[in-house]
Amino acid sequence: MSITIVGNGPGDRREVEFRGKIEQLGTSSLVVDGRKIFVDASTKIFDHRGLGIALADLRVGQTVEVKAELRNDGNLWALRIKIEDQSGSKDEVEIRGRIKAIATAHIVIMQFAFFVDNNTVILDDRNNPTGFADLKVGQLVEVRAKRQADGSLLATKIKVEDLEGDQIELTGAIEALGDRSLVVSGFKFVVDRNTVFLDNQNQPIKFTDLKVGLIVEVRGNRQIDGSLLATRIKIENLPNDEVEVTGRIESLESNSLVVVGMKFVVDNNTVILDNKNNPLKFADLKVGLLVQIRADRQAGGTLLATRIKLEDMPNDEVELTGAIENIGDKSIVVLGLKFAVDQNTVILDNNNNPIKFSDLKVGLIVEVRADRQADGTLLATRIKHEDLPDDEVEVTGAISSLSDNSLVVLGLKFVVDANTVILDNNNNPIKFTDLKIGLIVEIRADRQADGTLLATKIKIEDRMNIQGMVSSLDKRSLSVAGIAVAFDANTQFRDQNNRPLTSQDLRIGEFVEVQTVQQTPNSLAAVSVKKTGTLTTVATDQSSNGLPKNFVLQQNYPNPFNPSTAIRFAVPALQGAQQAVTLRIYNVMGQVVRTLMNQSFAPGSYIAVWNGENDRGVKVSSGVYFYELQAGNFVFVKRMILAK
Numbered sequence: 001m002s003i004t005i006v007g008n009g010p011g012d013r014r015e016v017e018f019r020g021k022i023e024q025l026g027t028s029s030l031v032v033d034g035r036k037i038f039v040d041a042s043t044k045i046f047d048h049r050g051l052g053i054a055l056a057d058l059r060v061g062q063t064v065e066v067k068a069e070l071r072n073d074g075n076l077w078a079l080r081i082k083i084e085d086q087s088g089s090k091d092e093v094e095i096r097g098r099i100k101a102i103a104t105a106h107i108v109i110m111q112f113a114f115f116v117d118n119n120t121v122i123l124d125d126r127n128n129p130t131g132f133a134d135l136k137v138g139q140l141v142e143v144r145a146k147r148q149a150d151g152s153l154l155a156t157k158i159k160v161e162d163l164e165g166d167q168i169e170l171t172g173a174i175e176a177l178g179d180r181s182l183v184v185s186g187f188k189f190v191v192d193r194n195t196v197f198l199d200n201q202n203q204p205i206k207f208t209d210l211k212v213g214l215i216v217e218v219r220g221n222r223q224i225d226g227s228l229l230a231t232r233i234k235i236e237n238l239p240n241d242e243v244e245v246t247g248r249i250e251s252l253e254s255n256s257l258v259v260v261g262m263k264f265v266v267d268n269n270t271v272i273l274d275n276k277n278n279p280l281k282f283a284d285l286k287v288g289l290l291v292q293i294r295a296d297r298q299a300g301g302t303l304l305a306t307r308i309k310l311e312d313m314p315n316d317e318v319e320l321t322g323a324i325e326n327i328g329d330k331s332i333v334v335l336g337l338k339f340a341v342d343q344n345t346v347i348l349d350n351n352n353n354p355i356k357f358s359d360l361k362v363g364l365i366v367e368v369r370a371d372r373q374a375d376g377t378l379l380a381t382r383i384k385h386e387d388l389p390d391d392e393v394e395v396t397g398a399i400s401s402l403s404d405n406s407l408v409v410l411g412l413k414f415v416v417d418a419n420t421v422i423l424d425n426n427n428n429p430i431k432f433t434d435l436k437i438g439l440i441v442e443i444r445a446d447r448q449a450d451g452t453l454l455a456t457k458i459k460i461e462d463r464m465n466i467q468g469m470v471s472s473l474d475k476r477s478l479s480v481a482g483i484a485v486a487f488d489a490n491t492q493f494r495d496q497n498n499r500p501l502t503s504q505d506l507r508i509g510e511f512v513e514v515q516t517v518q519q520t521p522n523s524l525a526a527v528s529v530k531k532t533g534t535l536t537t538v539a540t541d542q543s544s545n546g547l548p549k550n551f552v553l554q555q556n557y558p559n560p561f562n563p564s565t566a567i568r569f570a571v572p573a574l575q576g577a578q579q580a581v582t583l584r585i586y587n588v589m590g591q592v593v594r595t596l597m598n599q600s601f602a603p604g605s606y607i608a609v610w611n612g613e614n615d616r617g618v619k620v621s622s623g624v625y626f627y628e629l630q631a632g633n634f635v636f637v638k639r640m641i642l643a644k
Contacts, residue, residue, distance in 0.1 A: 016068045016076060019084055022060050030058065030081075037068055037076045046082040058083070071477075071484050071523075093145040093153055096161070099137050101602045103573055107135060107143075107158070114145050114155040123159045130160070137604065174214050182210060182233075184218050187607075189230040198234040205235075249289050257285065257308075264295050264305040273309045280310070290618070318378055321367040321386055321394030327360060332368075332383070335393065335412060339370050339380040348384040355385075367394070393453055396442045396461065399435060407435065407458075414445050414455040423459045435460075437598075466514040466524075471599065473508055478529070485516055487526040494530045501531070511596075548572045548603060553629040553636035556610075560641040562622075564611045567596070569629055573603035579631050583608055586626045593620060596627075612642055 020033030029038045039045075039055055047053050058064070058081070067080040093112075101108040106115040116122075116132055124130045135141070140161040145153040176183040181190045197205045210216070210233070219232040250258040256265045266272075272280045285291070290311045295303040318337075326333040331340050341347075341357055349355050360366070365386045370378040386394075393412075401408040406415045416422075416432055424430050435441070440461040445453040472479040477486045493501040506512070512531055516524040552570035559565060571579050583597035594615050596608045610627075614620050622642050629636045 016070050017066070019063060019065045022058060022062050022064060025055070025058060025060055028055075030055070032064060032066055035076060037066060037078045037081075039078045039081070043078045044080045046080075048083045050082070093147060094143070095145075096142045097140070099135060099139050099141060101573070101578075102135060102137055107141075107155075109141070109143065112153060114143050114153050114158075116155050116158070120155045121157045123157070125160045127159070135160070137602065174210060174212050174216055177210060177212060180207070182218075182230075184216060187228060189218055189220050189228045189233075191230050191233070195230050196232045198232070200235045202234070210235075249285060249287050249291060252285060252287055255282075257305075259291060259293055262303060264293055264303045264308075266305050266308070270305045271307045273307070275310045277309070318370045318372065319368070319396040321365065324360060324362050324364050324366055327362055330357070332360060332366075332380070334366060334368055335395070337378060339368055339378045339383075341380050341383070345380045346382045348382070350385040352384070365392075393445045393447060394443070395445075397440065399437050399439050399441060402435060402437060405432075407441075407455075409441060409443055412453060414443055414453045414458075416455050416458070420455045421457045423457070425460045427459070430460075466516060470506060470508050470510050470512055473503075473506055475503070478503075478506065478512075478514075478526075480512060480514055483524065485514055485524045485526045487529065491526045492528040494528065503529075506531075548605060551629065551631055551634045551636065552605075553627075553638060555638055556627065556640045560643040562612070562643050563619075564609055565640060567608045567610060567627055568605065569608070570605045571601045571603050571631070578602050582628075582630045584628050584630075585610060586628065587620075587623070593625065 018032070018035075020035075022030055022032055024031035028040070029036055031037070043055075045053050045055060045058070047057070063084045065080075065082045065084045066078055068076040068078045070076055095109055095112060095114075097109040099107050099109060105117075106113050108114075120132075122130050122132060122135070124134070135158070142157075142159045142161055143155050144157040145155045148154050174182050174184055180192070181188055183189075191207055195207070197207055197209070199205050199209075215236045217232075217234045217236050218230050220228045220230040223229055252258075255267070256263055258264075266282055270282070272282060272285070274280050274284075285308070292307075292309045292311055293305050294307045295305045298304055320335055320337070322335040324332050324334055325336070328338075330342070331338055333339070345357075347355050347357060347360070349359075360383070367382075367384045367386050368380055369382040370380045373379050395409055395412060395414075397409045399407050399409055405417070406413055408414070420432070422430050422432055422435070424434075435458070442457075442459045442461055443455050444457040445455045448454055466480050466483055466485065470478055470480055472484075476488075477484055479485070487503060491503070493503060493505065495501055495505075506529070510531055512529055514529050515527045517527055548570040550570075550572050552568075554568040556565045556567045567583065569581075569583070571581060578600040581597055581599065581601050582595070584592055585594040585596065587593050592615075594610065594613065596610060612619055620642065625640055625642060626637055627640060
């Protein structure tokens with residue numbers, strides 16, 4: 001088998017070419033030499049004469065030449081398949097790509113593991129002999145190998161193609177300045193004559209204009225010796241007398257308000273706007289509203305608000321079916337959730353005829369659709385009487401947690417058993433283990449005598465809600481929490497304050513929430529992408545003694561902190577090249593405040609920066625917090641203090 005892979009960075013299209021025998025054939029896929037390749041309407045298939053044929057014309061045992069795209073989710077999608085004669089050699093492999101992981105006697109490039117022995121020739125980028133220990137994760141290499149009798153790939157030659165490793169970008173305060181270096185968020189960057197320095201207006205400045213304490217965005221490249229060379233440094237912070245914050249109103253007085261623990265005074269010149277930029281009065285503001293405030297610090301330290309603007313909150317859609325448990329003046333309670341109604345709420349009977357709010361009765365089975373408002377209340381957009389038994393429940397929402405035999409949707413716990421029917425979005429049967437946190441599902445359940453909800457049917461909807469860190473990004477797609485999502489001109493991008501963005505405003509390492517729809521059985525398309533914070537994750541240097549041997553969670557620094565702190569952790573090389581890791585922040589009540597990480601990591605050392613915001617992008621109050629690292633059976637917890 002001969003393999004060639006091109007494309008290395010997150011913006012490149014990674015194409016794979018190889019020859020091999022067809023081992024299995026399906027309706028939309030085939031297996032060639034143990035690798036599953038998906039096909040779609042754009043795949044071109046030819047016979048040995050170059051004439052177009054269908055997938056159904058292929059046969060198990062035929063030798064084919066495959067050209068495919070390796071997507072971010074790790075799946076191969078065929079671009080071209082051609083039947084070949086049997087003359088091609090199957091044991092020759094040639095690959096070019098970046099090293100994803102290094103173990104004791106092999107390296108991993110994309111999804112291929114290459115073993116080395118004493119006969120493997122290893123060369124640097126100038127064709128000088130070098131050793132296996134000199135290879136680094138992130139290096140671009142060309143590998144030639146032979147397939148062994150047991151199917152493994154033994155490298156005959158490994159050649160380093162470039163000097164630089166991955167690009168790094170982070171934002172933080174300058175902690176120290178050297179002769180030609182600076183430290184930001186615990187990382188040391190060197191500068192040279194090619195480093196670009198900009199102020200917060202994008203005007204060129206000098207290295208000597210930088211000061212300890214300034215907030216800067218640094219872009220850099222990791223060098224072969226592990227050092228970080230800054231290519232651009234830009235000042236990000238506002239003037240010392242100007243303040244800008246976004247958060248919920250915590251309290252209101254006659255001429256002031258408190259947001260994220262800071263008191264802002266208003267006067268006749270303060271501009272107050274709604275979320276559509278229409279003027280408001282100060283009396284229109286309410287506790288709990290999400291606002292963006294710009295203010296000037298006065299001589300005595302007082303913060304005088306110059307502008308207050310209401311922000312759009314994401315209108316989380318809620319849909320559920322159950323019995324009405326209580327009816328108020330303008331509200332109903334279903335499955336323990338209170339829904340407000342207004343003049344725009346549509347109310348229908350079981351034949352879709354309009355009825356009045358006064359026609360609703362306690363005990364009626366209704367389907368409720370609602371939007372979550374800025375203050376957290378649920379406003380019903382439609383209420384429809386359903387013909388369901390009293391003990392039957394129907395809910396649609398995102399899976400928020402999973403255990404061995406249960407799942408939680410909209411705060412309701414559903415138990416499954418051997419009779420629970422579980423379907424994908426095309427109504428094909430799947431297993432309970434195929435469900436993932438974030439999937440949008442429709443659940444039908446029966447309430448048991450003890451109050452337990454036993455799911456009779458779970459069906460994946462075409463929508464999916466994904467939250468996590470952007471791990472890769474190109475012009476057409478991004479990868480979040482290990483899931484690849486395509487986007488186009490119709491995708492809406494917003495920052496954490498719901499201001500419009502473009503895809504070019506996204507950065508690898510930022511946390512986002514992505515609303516998706518199923519594009520094909522194996523691909524997702526983004527409807528909206530919303531930044532949920534300014535988290536930066538950077539892989540640290542590999543130690544000279546090799547990869548970490550154990551999971552490690554270090555004490556955060558600084559501690560106490562304000563406004564951000566760095567959490568360092570290490571992932572060892574265990575059974576696989578990557579390990580699933582979750583890093584969460586808890587308050588003293590044991591409630592999850594922020595999920596910083598929930599994805600797979602290659603062996604190495606990492607740092608996560610928490611900016612003191614919760615999962616909704618709102619600054620949390622000062623106090624004691626706990627951070628927990630969980631990976632398989634390993635759980636580590638440490639304590640930290642946010643001081644304001």
